[in-house]
Amino acid sequence: MTEDDGLPPVKGPLVYRQSIWTRLTHWVWAICLFFLLLSGLQIFNAHPTLYIGKQSGFEFDNAVLSIGAVNTPDGPRGQTTVFGRTFDTTGVLGMSGPEANPSFVGFPGAVTIPSFRDLATGRVVHFFFGWIFVAALFIWFLASFINGHLRRDILPKGRDLAELPGDALDHARLRLNHGRSYSPLQKLSYFTVFFVLFPLIILTGLTMSPGMDAAWPWLLDIFGGRQTARTIHFIVMVLLVLFFVVHIIMVLLAGPLNELRSMITGWYRTSPGTPSEQGDKP
Amino acid sequence: MSRLIVNRRKFLVGSAALGSSLALSGCNQFDFLGQRGNPVRQALEQANVLTYQAQRALIGDQVLAREYAESEIRQGQRPNGSTDPTTAEYMFLREANFEPYRLTIKGMVDREVSFSLAELRNMPERTQITRHDCVEGWSCIAKWTGTALGPVLDQAGVKPGARYCVYHCYDNIQRSISGDILYYTSSDLVDAYHPQTILSYGLNDEVLPVSNGAPVRLRIERALGYKQPKYLHTIELVDDLTPFGRGKGGYWEDNGYDWYGGI
Numbered sequence: 001m002t003e004d005d006g007l008p009p010v011k012g013p014l015v016y017r018q019s020i021w022t023r024l025t026h027w028v029w030a031i032c033l034f035f036l037l038l039s040g041l042q043i044f045n046a047h048p049t050l051y052i053g054k055q056s057g058f059e060f061d062n063a064v065l066s067i068g069a070v071n072t073p074d075g076p077r078g079q080t081t082v083f084g085r086t087f088d089t090t091g092v093l094g095m096s097g098p099e100a101n102p103s104f105v106g107f108p109g110a111v112t113i114p115s116f117r118d119l120a121t122g123r124v125v126h127f128f129f130g131w132i133f134v135a136a137l138f139i140w141f142l143a144s145f146i147n148g149h150l151r152r153d154i155l156p157k158g159r160d161l162a163e164l165p166g167d168a169l170d171h172a173r174l175r176l177n178h179g180r181s182y183s184p185l186q187k188l189s190y191f192t193v194f195f196v197l198f199p200l201i202i203l204t205g206l207t208m209s210p211g212m213d214a215a216w217p218w219l220l221d222i223f224g225g226r227q228t229a230r231t232i233h234f235i236v237m238v239l240l241v242l243f244f245v246v247h248i249i250m251v252l253l254a255g256p257l258n259e260l261r262s263m264i265t266g267w268y269r270t271s272p273g274t275p276s277e278q279g280d281k282p
Numbered sequence: 283m284s285r286l287i288v289n290r291r292k293f294l295v296g297s298a299a300l301g302s303s304l305a306l307s308g309c310n311q312f313d314f315l316g317q318r319g320n321p322v323r324q325a326l327e328q329a330n331v332l333t334y335q336a337q338r339a340l341i342g343d344q345v346l347a348r349e350y351a352e353s354e355i356r357q358g359q360r361p362n363g364s365t366d367p368t369t370a371e372y373m374f375l376r377e378a379n380f381e382p383y384r385l386t387i388k389g390m391v392d393r394e395v396s397f398s399l400a401e402l403r404n405m406p407e408r409t410q411i412t413r414h415d416c417v418e419g420w421s422c423i424a425k426w427t428g429t430a431l432g433p434v435l436d437q438a439g440v441k442p443g444a445r446y447c448v449y450h451c452y453d454n455i456q457r458s459i460s461g462d463i464l465y466y467t468s469s470d471l472v473d474a475y476h477p478q479t480i481l482s483y484g485l486n487d488e489v490l491p492v493s494n495g496a497p498v499r500l501r502i503e504r505a506l507g508y509k510q511p512k513y514l515h516t517i518e519l520v521d522d523l524t525p526f527g528r529g530k531g532g533y534w535e536d537n538g539y540d541w542y543g544g545i
Binding site for chain 2: 043049054055056059114116119120123124125128130131214230
């Protein structure tokens with residue numbers, strides 16, 4: 001609209017914001033997390049109950065989440081029990097698919113790989129992408145430590161914490177500032193993903209391996225048993241899905257083309273008023 | 283600029299449509315990964331070889347699986363897989379209270395040997411309270427009593443070229459018109475000689491019940507449940523797993539599960 005005024009466009013400089021390592025690992029994770037989520041739900045479906053403790057209570061009750069199907073006078077229904085409270089989840093959890101030929105699975109085939117019940121294949125897919133995911137994380141940590149991405153954009157500093165309330169308010173008003181570095185809220189989000197959620201989901205995944213439990217028995221101690229680790233693994237999955245949803249919403253709100261360009265070419269259009277530096281483009 | 287806004291709106295609508303159609307159509311696109319001979323699946327399966335090698339490199343051969351306190355036994359051992367074999371041989375043995383039972387060690391050994399249940403019970407006894415982890419995801423803590431497999435193998439004398447133990451079982455895990463498929467699985471010699479790998483004949487201070495694999499069930503404590511073969515009768519030392527079943531080293535392995543089973 002400013003173009004119509006005949007004035008020069010008010011834009012900040014085009015800055016090189018994302019290194020090749022950040023961009024590469026970003027898309028590798030996008031693919032990995034997609035396959036890890038859908039194969040993970042396949043694995044979960046093999047025993048759609050989560051427990052707290054060292055073992056699964058069959059003759060006692062330590063379940064915190066259970067998905068299944070029950071027979072009622074009106075026919076079978078899908079049921080989900082969370083912390084002792086039962087919800088009817090027919091059509092989504094426990095029972096889904098066409099009415100004439102429903103399938104009785106935890107999560108529906110639409111969100112599992114393969115779409116039919118196949119624990120063996122779920123495991124093959126999960127462990128393959130698990131290795132790639134961890135390898136990409138290792139490369140990212142190394143590259144980000146060397147090129148300063150970690151220090152500049154991820155680790156929140158005192159000033160970021162001081163500016164956090166104001167930044168949160170700006171976000172709430174959808175006043176998104178496109179700066180050279182990440183905003184305090186962004187830093188905190190990515191810090192949580194890289195230093196809390198990713199390590200947690202990897203370590204709880206390893207705790208489910210009987211081989212790793214022999215190698216690193218402290219895994220069982222820090223998470224309070226293999227079944228608690230399995231529950232935490234599931235909860236962190238839910239948090240990562242939430243992160244993904246917010247991530248996509250923010251990309252759409254902040255300008256999807258500019259955001260996508262920065263994650264493909266590295267170049268990012270900053271907000272008007274951003275001071276230019278050497279190496280920027282107009 | 284207004285054109286850009288329209289484009290942005292179109293992009294928004296477009297990406298939402300793309301996203302929801304992906305979600306709705308589900309992931310039938312990846313169902314081909316379920317085909318056991320598919321080359322892409324076979325490429326993905328290589329990650330399991332990496333896992334096996336990485337865990338063997340990382341975990342000392344003698345490192346023990348965690349053992350639990352008596353107070354952690356809070357329930358019976360949950361039976362799974364075969365719980366009541368119906369082969370004639372097994373039903374005969376069960377009728378005879380397993381008196382005629384013999385465990386045979388054969389294959390690449392200096393001398394084929396076999397032991398009765400009484401002979402196994404007279405060997406040095408080991409009791410361990412361990413956690414049984416099923417590939418499905420559940421765990422169950424129980425007390426297993428038996429005798430270590432390593433010294434039993436030594437009585438047969440394992441030949442230098444032997445690389446694997448194949449565990450042959452009585453149970454017909456799959457019953458079909460074309461005949462029964464009998465359970466079997468296998469391990470490397472590291473697992474076979476691990477100090478907690480026992481030929482168990484007792485469970486929670488009782489004689490091992492039929493539903494849990496009577497008369498003898500092997501315990502490989504650093505692996506998942508399908509590596510704990512029940513109704514065990516023969517251990518064969520080999521250097522190649524391809525001649526057995528469909529060549530993947532076990533009944534579940536033939537059905538697409540990873541051979542190592544430590545993850």
